[in-house]
Amino acid sequence: MxxxxxxxxxxxxxxxxxxxxxxxxxxSATWVESKVQYQTYQTEQGQWAYISRGKEVIIDAVANYADSPVAQHKLDVLTSEPEIKQQWVFIPELGKSPVLLKADYHxxxxxxxxxxxxxxxxxxxxxxxxxxxxxxxxxxxxxxxxxxxHDVLIPNLATTDAASILILYLWLLGGLMGIWAKTGAAQAFAQMMSERFVTGPRSAKLVTWMLGVLFFQGGTMSTVLVGTTVKPMADKANVSHEELSYIVDSTASPIAAVIAFNAWPAYIQAFIFVPGVAFLATEADRIAFFFSSIPFSFYGIFAVIGTLLLSLEFTVFSGAPLRKAISRARLTGQLDAPGASPISAKELRETSVPDNYRPHWMEFVIPLICLIGIAVVTFLSTGSPQIHWAFAGALFIAIIFALGKGMQIREMLNGLGIGWKGVVVASIILMLAITIGAISKQLGGGIYLVDLLGEELPFWILPVVLQLLTMIIAFSTGTSWGTYAIAFPLAMPLMWEIAQNEMLTNPEVFMLICFAAVLNGSVYGDQCSPISDTTILSSMTTGCDLMDHVKTQIVPATFAATIAGILWTLCALLMS
Structure with missing residues (x-):
């Protein structure tokens, strides 16, 4: 083999x-125009402007669409790159406000x-x-x-985002996990939970599920917090790494789409402005539109319910691969499949506590409370959780605890080294995932998939088409937020146009359904992609083989997505 x-x-x-x-x-590259709608206005001096990151940006000049080298009729006759890649233009059919016209290619x-x-x-x-x-x-x-x-890796890795990931997941997360391994804090916590709360696989999984729901900020933050917290006690309860990583992953982004008191609405609202649509006119309107779509977030709802059923040992909808992993762990105690290669190092799954050091579960809980507290407080005060501050604070407290209880500096540094070694492979995988995502975007993969979508669709099939399209884009690029930036500016005007052409009775409800399909389709693709950061981190923090996680997760996730697609179609037919 x-x-x-x-x-x-x-x-x-x-x-x-x-x-x-x-x-x-x-x-040859195929060039296509794309229109980006901003909420523009005129200043007292008569200049057009818009707000970006809280600052006013003045639009220097606005051309007529017919004369723009970025217009589609000019791009169709190109034999080389266009002379400019973007330009503000007036498009009479879209109103009197200027539109940013961009030239993309695939x-x-x-x-x-x-x-x-x-x-x-x-x-x-x-x-x-x-x-x-x-x-x-x-x-x-x-x-x-x-x-x-020189031309690919360095430009993509020498960025603020890449440096941020390196600091967070290699230095801070790795250091924290290494200190916990050296002090035995994680194992002490698992022992305490096992004695007081966790009596078997079911209770261990229920604790995992509840923590996933509690950390509803979503994405990488949730996977790291939940995965590192529950792994020691879940291992003691004989929960297979496949089922544990599935629960951690499936209560990350899906729950963030359902309990949306996080950064998602503020980020996504910037992409969904459509001129002439009154219920999308202001930022507050668009955020309210996001929250109105939550009852239609069927994939997120069923993904979270599916993990709850699995936590309760109800495995009918979990799929054969996951049931096989559960049976193996319960009967043999083997938490990984034969031949599995977990992407976290063996050192993080073992303890190397000094002989004269006595671990205590509070050494795990207090840094964890600090981590969660800083994240929540900064989110409430600034609108965005300061993850680096949170992990740095937790690591600092863990180190102070260890030194205060008499651990030698040499032993503490050895613990940091163990942690860094344990996550270095996963960190490299994350960096490569960032790079391939950037290349896929540069090659226009998402633009091509959306360009395939015609405007002569029956209205009732549009939600499922958008769902499938965003599932493919997110699966191929490994990012839901990147998919939103590609799909929403193209899909929102299409939804409105179809609603008007079909003279639907409730166009706003129809757009809510389609919006939820894009939102949830992207979550599914990101969650199931083997090149997604949340997929990789769910595997890393739970000690699971990456491809074992992907293969066991995709079955229940697809089942939830199928039900969601059926419900979106029915809602479009009955409520639009």
Whole structure:
């Protein structure tokens, strides 16, 4: 089997490189216009302006759409790149306010090649490092960037976002997990919970589910907090790593879409302005629109309910792969499948407590309370949780605890080293995932998929079409928020146009249904993608093999998405 895997892996890489060179040499980019709607206004001096990040931005000049080199009729006759890539224009059909017109490009179905290669290699080789790097190389060759280190990796990794991830997940998270491993705090906490609250797999999973719901900020914050908290006690209760990682992952972004008192509405509202639509006119209107869509967030609702049922040992909807993992753990005590390769190091799954050091569960709880407290307080005061402050504070308190109880500085530093070593592979995977996501966006994969969508659709099928489209985009790029930036500016005007053409009785309800389909379809794709940061972190913090997590999670997630698609179609037919 190993020889066959190696041959298939090599064949996939070779075919990917051949395809990339073919695109670079023979396939011309297809340029398409995209319209970005801002809430513009005129200043006292008569200049057009808009607000960005709380600051007023003046629009220097506005052209007529017919004369713009970025207009579609000009892009259709291009033989090279357009002279400019974006321009403010007046479009009479869209009102008197200016619109930002942008020139984007794609290579048709070839734009999906890097993501396809990365996902295929993940499935074939079960080695995410090889898969992601191969996808990056393929994408680089397609763009004519053959010096992968200088032209691709350095520009994408030498960014604020990449540095932020490196500091958070390598230094702070790794350091905290290492200190807990060195002091035995996590194991002491697991022992205390096992004695007082957790009596078996069901109660351990229920605690995990409740923490996932409690940390409704979503995304990476939830997966890290919940995963690191529950793993020691879940291991003692014989909860398989596949079911644990599924609960952690499926109560991250799905719960954030349902309990939306977080950064999501403020981020997404910027993409959903449609001129002439009164209920989307102001930022407050658009945030209210987001909250009005929550009853239609069927995927998020069913994903959270599905994990609750699994926590209660009701596995009818969990799928055969997950049931097999549960049976293995309960009967044999093996928390991982045979041949599994967890992406967290063995050192973090073992303790190396000094002989004269006595662990206490408060050494785990107090840093955790500090972490959660800082995140919540900064969210309430600034509107965005300061995750770096939270983890830095928790790490500092954990170190002070250890030194205060008599641990030698040398032992403490050894614990930090253990932690950093334990997450270094996962951190590299995260960095590569960021890079391949940026390349997929640069190649226009999402733009191509949305460009396939015509405007002559029956209104009742649009929610499912948008759901499938965003599922594919998010799965291919590994990001839901990136998918929102691609899909919403294109999908929202399409929803409104179809609602008007079909003369629907309740166009706002129809748009709420379609909006929820985009929101939840992106969550599904991100959650199930092997190149998503939340997927990787759920595996890392629970000690699960990445591809085992993907294969066991995709069955119940797809079941929830199928039910959601049916309900969106029925709602569109009956309520629009």
């Amino acid at each position: 190993d020889k066959l895997q190696n041959k298939l892996t090599l064949l996939c890489i070779i075919l990917g490189l051949i395809g990339a060179l073919y695109v670079n040499l023979f396939v 290579f048709e179905v070839w734009s999906l090649l890097p993501a396809f290669i990365a996902i295929a290699l993940c499935l074939i080789s079960r080695e995410p490092l090889i898969a992601l790097f191969s996808g990056i190389v393929v994408g680089g060759f397609m763009l004519g960037k053959f010096d992968i280190g």
